[in-house]
């Protein structure tokens with residue numbers, strides 16, 4: 001057996017809401033540097049999968065392992081500190097805070113300082129603040145938002161808000177980035193820009209990335225592999241070309257489009 005442990009591996013992951021099985025026996029695995037897409041019609045269990053991996057929901061059965069360690073019983077904040085960052089379907093920025101403050105707030109997670117450091121204004125605190133500011137500036141540069149650093153996040157155009165949300169997730173220093181419909185509401189040129197941004201991020205930070213998206217252009221051009229869900233079940237997994245060629249997938253997915 002090979003000794004390689006995947007970055008993320010789920011097995012038999014199951015979530016039941018009352019009489020509805022939202023996700024049944026799902027298994028997925030990916031390594032650092034890989035981008036995996038998860039697609040499927042509305043209600044097929046994609047966001048439920050995200051919520052199970054990030055600790056927002058507890059599975060009825062199955063496991064989530066990060067670098068081999070089971071994490072499915074941990075709280076969301078703990079999982080975030082272990083290296084999984086996510087964005088939500090629909091934006092969840094701190095609209096009243098500035099662009100910079102949004103990223104700084106996330107970067108604090110990576111550079112914790114104690115209350116005592118804060119009260120005493122210790123050299124350690126000042127070093128932490130410098131590190132937080134430097135990484136926030138670098139990240140804002142990546143999405144071309146440095147010149148808007150002091151604007152209210154809620155005043156940015158929609159596409160910029162989505163990109164800010166993405167670098168805010170990145171600011172926590174994750175090894176796995178999970179994006180739930182990052183292109184929703186974007187036009188074709190914004191979507192293309194997003195595709196380039198995610199590719200750049202994957203290469204620069206050597207992250208594993210999982211993307212849920214209805215935009216097939218983005219999915220097919222971005223992902224190394226794709227898992228297809230329908231009504232909570234995995235119906236297919238393969239390369240973009242294999243997914244596009246698969247008759248059942250065309251039926252399940254294109255039937256819904």
Ligand SMILES: Nc1ncnc2c1ncn2[C@@H]1O[C@H](COP(=O)(O)OP(=O)(O)OP(=O)(O)O)[C@@H](O)[C@H]1O
Pocket residue numbers: 017020022040041042043044045046047048049089
């Ligand atoms: N907290 C919850 N309580 C009850 N039912 C839920 C809950 N969350 C999700 N569901 C149901 O589980 C099923 C899967 O939902 P989920 O949000 O995972 O779908 P999705 O694939 O992300 O869909 P979409 O493409 O519309 O975002 C749906 O039928 C949904 O109504």
Ligand SMILES: [Mg+2]
Pocket residue numbers: 046047048089180
């Ligand atoms: Mg969803």
